[in-house]
Amino acid sequence: PLIVASLSTIIFLATKIYTKAFPKFDEINKIVEENVRGIRTVKSYTREEFEDKKFKDKAAEIKQLMTKGEIYGGLTNPVLVCTINISLTLFISLGSLAFIDGIIDIGNFQALISYGINTLTAVMMVAFIAVNIAMSFASGKRVCEVLNEVPTLTNPQNGCETIENGSIEFDDVHFSFRDKRGDKLADEECLKGINLKIASGEVIGIIGGTGSAKSTLVNMIPRFYDPQIGTVKVAGRDVRSYDLVPLRDSVSMVLQKNVLFSGTLRDNMRWGDPQATDAQIDRALAIACASEFVDQLPGRLDYIVDQGGANFSGGQKQRLCIARAILKSPKVLIFDDSTSAVDTKTDKKIRNSLRESIPGVTKIIVAQRISSVADADRVIVMDDGRVVDFDTPSHLFDSSRIFREVCDLQGVKKEELR
Ligand SMILES: Nc1ncnc2c1ncn2[C@@H]1O[C@H](COP(=O)(O)OP(=O)(O)O)[C@@H](O)[C@H]1O
Ligand SMILES: [Mg+2]
Structure with missing residues (x-):
């Protein structure tokens, strides 16, 4: 004892x-x-x-x-x-x-x-x-x-493998983040009842202050988060009914701060499509307006990317990431502040070539600059987790207080809007 x-x-x-x-x-x-x-x-x-x-x-x-x-x-x-x-x-x-x-x-x-x-x-x-x-x-x-950590997202058994088109629908979507320990929902909802209908092939801009939940909203589409209430649909089906792999292949996301990996440029581009030929890669680079600087590189696609893409400028990295996303041949392309580091002129060039080269793809452009969404078909104005306005840019200029304020602040006239 x-x-x-x-x-x-x-x-x-x-x-x-x-x-x-x-x-x-x-x-x-x-x-x-x-x-x-x-x-x-x-x-x-x-x-x-x-x-x-x-x-x-x-x-x-x-x-x-x-x-x-x-x-x-x-x-x-x-x-x-x-x-x-x-x-x-x-x-x-x-x-x-x-x-x-x-x-x-x-x-x-x-x-x-x-x-x-x-x-x-x-x-x-x-x-x-x-x-x-x-x-x-x-x-x-x-x-x-x-x-024992249970993933909150589960891949459905026998999930649907094909995504028919790029239409998107939000049906009364509510979402709260979990607190740091993951066992309780945060007190305040991040998305507070979102209703949206986006047709396949539309170009949609999203404008709103920092913290207004723009990123959270677009993250719901490739199912990085699941809503607690409501449904998000792509091509008319709940995203939770799709297999995650084809869903995320079809909904391609370009972030503000994207990651390139050490290896050749070609290896990096093939993340989008492992079987991509040089011709396909070149086409994607051209659409993303990246050819102009890639052509100057010694060895072009054989050029070695340093760890984290350190040997490219911020704007160049963003364009390479856009090309990588295009190579996935997605149905929906989401740009979350992804042209923030390129100049306004190149930004416009990229948008024009996207519109011309891949017209059928739904494009969602989250931006701080009004000019980035000036030629969008429609623009969503977000404020504090809500969609406060959703219309064509020129209509919003007259009807949306927030949109008008941002235009005035950035010196954008109504004639410049679609
Ligand atoms: N991973 C997270 N965990 C907890 N809260 C988050 C997380 N990501 C974002 N948030 C909160 O959600 C709100 C919306 O963030 P976000 O969607 O990134 O806004 P935006 O992209 O419009 O700047 C913010 O208040 C932010 O603090
Ligand atoms: Mg954001």
Whole structure:
């Protein structure tokens, strides 16, 4: 009982400490990753010292916890040896007393002692691994946390494989993000009852302040999020009824900050279509107005892209990503602020060539600049998670207060609008 009591206490304390220590490793990894990734930002704000201190503080915290854990672990040894020796003394003295009193004979006395020693050695073995068990238990708990994480999006069985066309419909869509721990919905809805009908092949602009949920709205179409209430439909069918792979192939998204991978330009373009020929790649590059600078590169498609596309400018990267998205031959093309880094003239050139080269594809253009949506068929005006206006640009100029304000601010006249 003595051994069990002392060991349980030690295991309990050690587990508690290790459970606290392991999440700290996550935190320190996060600090390192953020700093390596954002090294330029860290340097330009001369935050090196501060970030260095942040790392050292975390490391010190871990050191303290782990030392404590090891001290408890180290305690097992003396505690055990002590308890075992006390037990042995008890065995022998009580045994001798019983033998003198004639309660047991010499054979039983001998047996008692050897059983005692055997049992105690076995207990000692268990005790030595006990602390390791405590450590494994703490790690195991964290592994299970990751394994038990249920994805909120599930791919339907026998999902529909073909997306007939690029029409889109939002039917009373409500959406809230989950809070940081993922078990509760945020108090305020992000999308508050969206109703939209977009015909296949239409060019749709989306305008609205930052945080008005423009990105969230377009993210619902390739099913990066599922609404809590309401349905999003593509080609007249609920997006949840499609298999995710064909759905995301047909709904192609270009982000403001896209990622290029290290490798040749050709490899990067083939993310859109692994079988794409050079001719197809060239056509996509031409539509995205990227040929003009790709033609200057030594080796053209064999040109090596550095990690993260570091050897291209922001605007060039955006055009390459547009070309990559076009190669998927999508039914719906979504540009989430994806021409923010190209000049207005090139922006217009890209829109014109998209309109001419792939007229059947529904295009959704999220933008800050009115000029980016001036020639759209219709424009959605978002405010605080709601669609407040949805009409042609020139109608909006007269009817939408927000749209008019943005036009005035950016010096756009009604004649420039479609
Ligand atoms: N992953 C997320 N988790 C929690 N809240 C988010 C997340 N992404 C965006 N939000 C919140 O949703 C709102 C809309 O964001 P977003 O759709 O990115 O706006 P926009 O693209 O119009 O700038 C913001 O208030 C933002 O804080
Ligand atoms: Mg956004």
